Amino acid sequence: METNQEIILGIETSCDETAVAIVKGGKEVIANVVASQIESHKRFGGVVPEIASRHHVEQMTLILKEALDEAKLSMDDIDGIAVTEGPGLVGALLIGVNTAKALAFAHQKPLIGTHHIAGHIYANQLMTDLTYPLLALVVSGGHTELVYMEAEGEFKVIGETRDDAAGEAYDKVARTLQLPYPGGPHIDRLAQEGEESIDLPRAWLEKGSYDFSFSGLKSAVINTVHNAKQRNVELKPEDLAASFQASVVEVLVTKTLRAAEEYGVNQVLLAGGVAANSGLRNALKEAFDGTGAELVIPPLHYCTDNAAMIAAAGTIAYRKGKRSSLQLNANPGLELGI
Amino acid sequence: MKVLAIDSSNYCMGVAIMDGDTIIGEIITNLKKNHSVRLMPAIDQLLEEVGLKPNELERIVVAEGPGSYTGLRIGVSIAKTLAWTLGIPLVGVSSLEVLAQSGRYYTGVIVPFFDARRGQVYTSLFKSEGTFVQRRTEDQIVLLEDWLNENKDKYESFLFISNDLAIHKETIESILGNKALFAPVSSTNARPSELARIGSSKEPVEDVHHFTPNYVRLAEAEAKWLASQKK
Numbered sequence: 145m146e147t148n149q150e151i152i153l154g155i156e157t158s159c160d161e162t163a164v165a166i167v168k169g170g171k172e173v174i175a176n177v178v179a180s181q182i183e184s185h186k187r188f189g190g191v192v193p194e195i196a197s198r199h200h201v202e203q204m205t206l207i208l209k210e211a212l213d214e215a216k217l218s219m220d221d222i223d224g225i226a227v228t229e230g231p232g233l234v235g236a237l238l239i240g241v242n243t244a245k246a247l248a249f250a251h252q253k254p255l256i257g258t259h260h261i262a263g264h265i266y267a268n269q270l271m272t273d274l275t276y277p278l279l280a281l282v283v284s285g286g287h288t289e290l291v292y293m294e295a296e297g298e299f300k301v302i303g304e305t306r307d308d309a310a311g312e313a314y315d316k317v318a319r320t321l322q323l324p325y326p327g328g329p330h331i332d333r334l335a336q337e338g339e340e341s342i343d344l345p346r347a348w349l350e351k352g353s354y355d356f357s358f359s360g361l362k363s364a365v366i367n368t369v370h371n372a373k374q375r376n377v378e379l380k381p382e383d384l385a386a387s388f389q390a391s392v393v394e395v396l397v398t399k400t401l402r403a404a405e406e407y408g409v410n411q412v413l414l415a416g417g418v419a420a421n422s423g424l425r426n427a428l429k430e431a432f433d434g435t436g437a438e439l440v441i442p443p444l445h446y447c448t449d450n451a452a453m454i455a456a457a458g459t460i461a462y463r464k465g466k467r468s469s470l471q472l473n474a475n476p477g478l479e480l481g482i
Numbered sequence: 483m484k485v486l487a488i489d490s491s492n493y494c495m496g497v498a499i500m501d502g503d504t505i506i507g508e509i510i511t512n513l514k515k516n517h518s519v520r521l522m523p524a525i526d527q528l529l530e531e532v533g534l535k536p537n538e539l540e541r542i543v544v545a546e547g548p549g550s551y552t553g554l555r556i557g558v559s560i561a562k563t564l565a566w567t568l569g570i571p572l573v574g575v576s577s578l579e580v581l582a583q584s585g586r587y588y589t590g591v592i593v594p595f596f597d598a599r600r601g602q603v604y605t606s607l608f609k610s611e612g613t614f615v616q617r618r619t620e621d622q623i624v625l626l627e628d629w630l631n632e633n634k635d636k637y638e639s640f641l642f643i644s645n646d647l648a649i650h651k652e653t654i655e656s657i658l659g660n661k662a663l664f665a666p667v668s669s670t671n672a673r674p675s676e677l678a679r680i681g682s683s684k685e686p687v688e689d690v691h692h693f694t695p696n697y698v699r700l701a702e703a704e705a706k707w708l709a710s711q712k713k
């Protein structure tokens with residue numbers, strides 16, 4: 145094996161996507177297959193864990209085969225198997241973990257338990273070289289975190305949400321506006337057509353804090369809708385979406401900018417499903433324009449859950465000598481690390 | 483033919499290896515411990531013990547349920563992955579059929595069951611012909627009390643085989659009286675060697691990819707959704 149050209153197969157099943165990817169040298173994606181269950185969960189208005197687990201069992205080997213076929217490789221060509229160990233839905237994680245263990249056992253290959261958020265962050269390495277120190281803003285349905293990285297594989301969470309994740313707030317507000325699941329893209333679209341005309345709170349928390357809180361904002365939106373109904377006032381959903389999005393984006397961008405300055409980072413990475421949000425992308429671009437830090441925003445298919453990001457993060461762990469045993473288990477509360 | 487049998491469908495976790503007509507190794511535990519942590523190491527250990535490499539396996543047999551949803555998925559995920567990646571046949575066998583084998587020499591009807599909460603059990607009915615345990619009904623989930631009332635006059639005697647006996651013994655005795663017999667604890671762990679034996683002569687699944695556990699019932703959300711669609 146040539147140095148730094150290791151071929152890692154990644155498996156991701158932490159929520160409602162069954163995904164397998166094959167990545168060479170931690171950067172070059174040679175296969176990336178994602179089976180989304182979103183159509184199945186839509187009718188429930190959110191992800192139902194039991195149904196997600198059932199779909200993963202139905203899809204897993206098919207997706208594995210598809211990825212190997214796409215890469216025109218066999219398991220003999222694979223140097224290691226990286227799998228999402230946590231966080232996520234435990235029943236869903238279990239399918240990926242046990243599949244990865246069986247594969248590693250059958251072919252006597254190294255097994256590498258991988259952190260889902262480390263994956264989201266390292267998705268950026270599929271686009272560009274990472275230069276440290278860097279700051280990553282991770283925003284998804286389950287996470288809102290600011291992560292400082294001094295060097296490769298070293299994660300320090302400097303801020304996180306104290307209640308709802310940003311994506312969660314989006315989903316709840318979408319439900320209040322009776323938009324279909326998943327609500328994020330619908331609010332983003334509506335927001336672009338509306339005016340920021342409704343006064344909604346921004347949760348800055350204590351001075352200097354990089355933590356987030358979105359439950360107050362969510363309640364304010366619900367109250368606004370409720371009050372308007374009682375007083376028979378018509379509320380434009382576009383304006384509500386625009387005002388809500390403005391509040392979320394302002395807090396995220398302001399704290400990210402301040403952290404980037406305080407820590408003197410070279411790069412700022414955006415990661416996680418909410419990175420697909422156009423309001424957030426545009427505001428970040430504007431905020432970081434002319435600053436010393438380079439802003440990296442991955443394309444949409446690397447923002448949402450995928451396995452290429454798991455293979456990329458797994459490659460870093462593999463190089464650092466991390467090997468998991470066949471006792472590897474799903475760990476929904478796994479701490480961020482390599 | 484070298485057969486690996488895997489059962490993680492209930493608390494009882496089992497792995498067995500059969501070579502031709504011989505069961506060469508078997509591991510059983512009956513513990514409320516995590517199958518996800520222990521199943522793959524148990525398979526690894528047993529193969530090592532009997533001196534087999536994974537690529538020498540020629541067939542995978544898995545207990546397909548009914549049982550714990552999570553437990554089933556762990557076993558089935560491992561079984562499907564091994565069968566597919568090693569390019570060997572996969573066979574699914576009912577978890578109740580495996581347990582029923584302990585009643586082989588009994589002349590009445592054999593009733594293996596697993597508790598399914600709220601007075602319900604997963605069960606099906608078997609009858610022994612010589613040494614061959616024959617299935618009489620499909621695997622199903624029932625309210626045990628209803629099932630007992632329906633069946634009490636149909637048969638002379640019943641042998642119940644279950645590790646969940648403590649939960650249901652009183653109900654069974656109150657309805658069946660002395661028609662009911664209970665297998666002793668040493669006969670109530672599903673034996674993976676029986677799974678291997680049954681699976682070695684059963685027709686493999688046509689398509690490994692599409693094999694799924696036999697959950698017996700729909701996911702709760704799915705059932706509610708279907709009911710709401712009918713309104």
Ligand SMILES: [Zn+2]
Binds near residue numbers: 264284416417448
């Ligand atoms: Zn994610």
